[in-house]
Amino acid sequence: MRYRGLLIAGLILLVGGVIGLGLLGSGLFNPAPVSAEVARGEWIFRTGTDPDTGQPIPYAGGMGMVMGCAGCHGPDGRGLRTPMFISPDITYRNLTDPAGMVEPDGRRGPTYTDELIRRAVTRGLDAEGKPLAWPMPRWRLTERQWQDLLAYLKALP
Ligand code: HEC
Numbered sequence: 001m002r003y004r005g006l007l008i009a010g011l012i013l014l015v016g017g018v019i020g021l022g023l024l025g026s027g028l029f030n031p032a033p034v035s036a037e038v039a040r041g042e043w044i045f046r047t048g049t050d051p052d053t054g055q056p057i058p059y060a061g062g063m064g065m066v067m068g069c070a071g072c073h074g075p076d077g078r079g080l081r082t083p084m085f086i087s088p089d090i091t092y093r094n095l096t097d098p099a100g101m102v103e104p105d106g107r108r109g110p111t112y113t114d115e116l117i118r119r120a121v122t123r124g125l126d127a128e129g130k131p132l133a134w135p136m137p138r139w140r141l142t143e144r145q146w147q148d149l150l151a152y153l154k155a156l157p
Contacts, residue, residue, distance in 0.1 A: 034155075041152025044145055045069045045077070057145060061124065062137030069149075072135065077156045079104055085135055091156040092117075101127075117153070118146055 043051040048068035050057060056066040072087045074080045079089040086104045088094075094101050095117055100108035110127035112120070119125050124138040141149065 035151065037148050037151040038155045041148035041150070041155070044149050045152050046075075050145065051148070058140045059137035060140075062135050077153070085133075087136075090153065092150075092154040093156070095153075114150060117150070121146075121149070 040051040043049070044057065046068045048057055048059075048066050048071070049055060069077065069090065072080060072085070073090050074087075077089065077091045078094075079087045081104070088104050088109075089102060095112040098111055100111055103109045112127045116127045120127070120132060120136075121139050122141055124132045124136055126132050
């Protein structure tokens with residue numbers, strides 16, 4: 001029975017191959033696919049320009065140059081400390097924390113909703129209606145740009 005060993009080895013390879021392909025197909029080893037909306041939102045977050053036209057998104061206040069949220073809130077959105085300003089963690093997880101967002105000084109602030117985040121970004125008012133300090137810009141976002149940006153804030157870990 002010289003072939004028996006070979007046969008068994010062949011079977012093991014076959015079964016292993018099928019399981020391996022199955023795992024690959026199941027996406028277990030693939031990173032989660034990023035939706036187009038999230039990718040567009042990330043573009044806005046990083047560049048401050050429209051993903052379709054490349055045109056800067058207009059704003060009032062701020063620093064008067066083309067920059068995205070990342071320029072002031074950090075590449076991960078968790079906020080920055082600079083000599084000129086301190087910016088908060090604007091991940092969706094933090095802003096909408098039911099116990100209140102964690103402010104840069106570690107204290108708990110208000111809890112944002114989607115609409116209150118939108119108001120902060122477009123009108124420069126915090127969740128309690130008080131004006132946000134310079135240099136937080138007031139962005140003139142289209143409906144699409146807002147939806148994309150919100151999707152990305154939600155996707156930030
Ligand atoms: C030029 C710097 C700058 C840019 C660019 C900027 N921010 Fe801000 N942002 C700030 C600062 C500083 C604050 C804190 C203001 C304060 O404490 O009153 C802030 C506050 C906020 C808040 C309110 C959080 C709170 O503490 O209540 C939100 C939400 C926010 N930013 C979102 C964004 C988003 C989204 C973008 C991009 C579309 C953006 N910011 C771009 C500087 C910036």
